[in-house]
Amino acid sequence: MVRQSYYDEQNRGITMGKTGSIQWIKIKGRKGKVRLVEHSNVKYKRPGPAQRYSSSGTKRRRIKRSEKSVAR
Numbered sequence: 001m002v003r004q005s006y007y008d009e010q011n012r013g014i015t016m017g018k019t020g021s022i023q024w025i026k027i028k029g030r031k032g033k034v035r036l037v038e039h040s041n042v043k044y045k046r047p048g049p050a051q052r053y054s055s056s057g058t059k060r061r062r063i064k065r066s067e068k069s070v071a072r
Contacts, residue, residue: 013039026071034071042070 013025014036024036044062054060 027065028069028071 013023016022016024023039025039025042026034027037027042028034043065045065047060047063051063052060
């Protein structure tokens with residue numbers, strides 16, 4: 001049995017744009033408010049100012065988003 005990913009469910013999200021090519025998914029923020037994020041950014045988020053650099057000094061480009069943040 002293959003477990004389906006938490007961001008790949010059917011009929012989730014809102015399509016926008018002239019051709020409906022951009023799909024938006026609801027994400028819960030840190031304070032519990034719901035906002036829309038592009039489907040391509042559901043797995044990862046951009047790091048804030050305090051998390052931009054790793055301990056080795058390289059710049060982080062993305063951080064894994066938790067499964068709980070995807071609004072059902």
